[in-house]
Amino acid sequence: MKKAANEIWVFVEQRSGKPADVSFELLSKGRKLAEKVSGTLKSVVIGHNVTPIAKQTFSYGAQQALTVDHPKLKDYKTTPYSRIMNELVDKHRPRIVLFGATFIGRDLAPRVASHTKSGLTADCTDLQISDVTYLRNDYKELLLQIRPAFGGNIIATIITPDAPIQMATVREGVMENLPLERPVKGKLLEIPYDEDAVDHIIEIIERHQEENKINLKAAPIIVAGGYGMGSRENFELIYELARTLGGEVAGSRAAVDAGFIPHERQVGQTGVTVRPKLYIACGISGAIQHRAGMQEANKIIAINSDPEAPIFDICHYGIVGDAAEVIPRLIDVYKHKLK
Amino acid sequence: MGYNSIVLVKQVPDTANISGQVMKPDGTVNRAMLPAIFNPEDKTALELALQVKDQYGGKVTAITMGPPKASDLLRECLFMGADEVYLISDRKFAGADTLATSYVLSEAIRSIGKFDLIFAGRQAIDGDTAQVGPQTAEKLGVAQITYVEEIIHLDKRKIRIKRKIDGGFEILECPFPVLMTVIKDAAQPRPFRAKRVMAYKNARSLMELEKMVEGNSLLYIDDLRHEFESKSLFIPTLTMDELKVDATRCGLHGSPTKVHKIESVVLAGGEHVKIQSTKEGLGQLIDKLMDDHILG
Numbered sequence: 001m002k003k004a005a006n007e008i009w010v011f012v013e014q015r016s017g018k019p020a021d022v023s024f025e026l027l028s029k030g031r032k033l034a035e036k037v038s039g040t041l042k043s044v045v046i047g048h049n050v051t052p053i054a055k056q057t058f059s060y061g062a063q064q065a066l067t068v069d070h071p072k073l074k075d076y077k078t079t080p081y082s083r084i085m086n087e088l089v090d091k092h093r094p095r096i097v098l099f100g101a102t103f104i105g106r107d108l109a110p111r112v113a114s115h116t117k118s119g120l121t122a123d124c125t126d127l128q129i130s131d132v133t134y135l136r137n138d139y140k141e142l143l144l145q146i147r148p149a150f151g152g153n154i155i156a157t158i159i160t161p162d163a164p165i166q167m168a169t170v171r172e173g174v175m176e177n178l179p180l181e182r183p184v185k186g187k188l189l190e191i192p193y194d195e196d197a198v199d200h201i202i203e204i205i206e207r208h209q210e211e212n213k214i215n216l217k218a219a220p221i222i223v224a225g226g227y228g229m230g231s232r233e234n235f236e237l238i239y240e241l242a243r244t245l246g247g248e249v250a251g252s253r254a255a256v257d258a259g260f261i262p263h264e265r266q267v268g269q270t271g272v273t274v275r276p277k278l279y280i281a282c283g284i285s286g287a288i289q290h291r292a293g294m295q296e297a298n299k300i301i302a303i304n305s306d307p308e309a310p311i312f313d314i315c316h317y318g319i320v321g322d323a324a325e326v327i328p329r330l331i332d333v334y335k336h337k338l339k
Numbered sequence: 340m341g342y343n344s345i346v347l348v349k350q351v352p353d354t355a356n357i358s359g360q361v362m363k364p365d366g367t368v369n370r371a372m373l374p375a376i377f378n379p380e381d382k383t384a385l386e387l388a389l390q391v392k393d394q395y396g397g398k399v400t401a402i403t404m405g406p407p408k409a410s411d412l413l414r415e416c417l418f419m420g421a422d423e424v425y426l427i428s429d430r431k432f433a434g435a436d437t438l439a440t441s442y443v444l445s446e447a448i449r450s451i452g453k454f455d456l457i458f459a460g461r462q463a464i465d466g467d468t469a470q471v472g473p474q475t476a477e478k479l480g481v482a483q484i485t486y487v488e489e490i491i492h493l494d495k496r497k498i499r500i501k502r503k504i505d506g507g508f509e510i511l512e513c514p515f516p517v518l519m520t521v522i523k524d525a526a527q528p529r530p531f532r533a534k535r536v537m538a539y540k541n542a543r544s545l546m547e548l549e550k551m552v553e554g555n556s557l558l559y560i561d562d563l564r565h566e567f568e569s570k571s572l573f574i575p576t577l578t579m580d581e582l583k584v585d586a587t588r589c590g591l592h593g594s595p596t597k598v599h600k601i602e603s604v605v606l607a608g609g610e611h612v613k614i615q616s617t618k619e620g621l622g623q624l625i626d627k628l629m630d631d632h633i634l635g
Contacts, residue, residue, distance in 0.1 A: 157601075205509075
């Protein structure tokens with residue numbers, strides 16, 4: 001098997017010509033990984049009129065941007081995008097390829113990993129480079145793909161010791177967005193689009209897409225509810241507290257699964273990662289997947305009836321009590337203070 | 340008319356209901372302590388396949404790769420209405436990551452025969468990777484549609500579906516064959532049919548029959564298998580030999596990703612300020628947050 005080049009690639013996702021935040025977060029992380037292995041960071045942009053996006057990646061340290069630009073590639077479709085990525089990866093053999101764990105990334109990455117027989121780890125919460133001894137063999141500079149597993153009871157470090165190409169997906173907001181003060185002098189590599197007969201067997205009949213109206217990532221105050229809220233009615237208290245404090249409403253996965261709150265407002269490993277000034281966790285036990293999405297908050301208040309709940313281990317202020325009783329009192333006291 | 344559908348199903352530990360005893364003192368998971376359940380979105384996938392059959396005719400075949408115990412799951416598929424089921428089971432398949440799993444599944448699908456549609460759940464709750472569906476599609480060289488939330492229509496040549504995307508949805512049309520991964524909202528799985536439970540509760544896989552033979556010197560495996568086959572109660576079992584797959588691409592050995600380290604989640608046990616849930620306690624908390632310019 002052909003050896004991999006010392007390159008770290010980030011698939012830069014665009015929707016209707018707008019680049020996804022997660023791609024820049026991945027480039028920021030990719031730059032650090034590239035420094036660690038003395039390698040090269042490269043971006044791959046597929047779409048139509050994507051040169052501005054490709055150039056934007058130079059502000060994140062991409063030394064080269066590979067673009068495939070064609071009107072027929074304007075919107076993401078599995079077949080042409082995966083075929084193009086397969087060919088690019090086959091040809092250049094990068095050591096690491098990173099994708100956002102978005103609808104597009106989770107559709108594309110497994111297809112490319114399968115074709116190139118690469119290892120792929122989904123929803124990583126951290127990526128590092130380290131030398132590793134695995135089964136008495138020494139490996140230099142492997143990508144450590146770190147993610148909670150098994151219902152959040154364990155944190156697994158996954159490696160891809162023998163496959164030449166290591167791939168991972170990462171959720172939006174997990175890595176920090178760190179543009180360079182001054183862009184690097186990157187090169188554009190424009191690759192012509194050679195249409196294949198199978199590229200467009202799937203036809204897009206209609207597409208409705210809106211900017212996400214809920215912007216949890218930008219909210220300075222977040223009030224989040226968990227399964228411990230007990231009912232949809234009780235969950236109304238979360239909305240009321242958020243309104244009172246001028247914050248956004250969020251929930252744990254359990255609250256989403258119970259139908260208390262829509263998935264768009266889920267915080268955690270399989271939801272959004274947030275770093276607000278204040279995070280109030282109500283009736284949330286604090287499983288690792290949830291903590292992965294909020295533990296960077298400046299201040300955390302936990303309200304839970306179980307004094308042993310793990311959320312109390314990471315909070316700054318802990319209130320033991322039934323959230324359904326504590327929240328109305330908190331609202332009262334706050335309103336009183338404002339007077 | 341009618342469509343040949345294959346449904347990929349998986350038995351998973353019920354990770355949503357983990358209790359204290361599940362974690363061993365050394366931080367590893369005691370799988371035996373976890374109840375095994377039908378992966379929820381796979382059940383939705385089976386329901387969608389059955390709905391297609393109800394409306395247009397055809398055949399539904401459910402397949403699973405797993406330990407012998409996974410026959411439980413296949414019996415449930417029969418109870419819901421699957422026409423045929425296959426167990427793909429071999430010690431040498433154990434420890435497979437998504438790449439090795441998709442390789443074996445794709446070879447099993449090839450051996451089962453022609454298909455128009457493959458259904459799978461978007462992801463399994465034990466790993467949440469959502470990778471096996473697309474990887475199986477790639478290995479079979481067929482188109483894929485992920486995050487399917489509704490099947491709108493099928494005609495002779497193609498299927499029209501609605502799928503979820505970031506911030507919205509799209510409606511796609513795709514000729515057969517195609518692999519689809521479906522989300523939970525796509526359908527409400529039907530309950531078991533009492534008649535079918537009666538008919539199939541004694542369906543057994545090869546491994547289960549072998550176990551019966553082990554405990555009884557009067558039974559012979561070939562006879563027993565023949566008897567179950569004649570009563571349509573035999574669950575066909577595909578092993579590595581039967582599938583003639585490349586052993587280097589199966590199981591732990593064929594998996595590029597390896598678990599390097601497992602840590603049980605150790606909490607920092609950080610100090611926090613305990614706040615009384617009284618008016619006074621909450622008042623002090625709010626004062627503090629206001630002083631720190633976090634509130635107000």
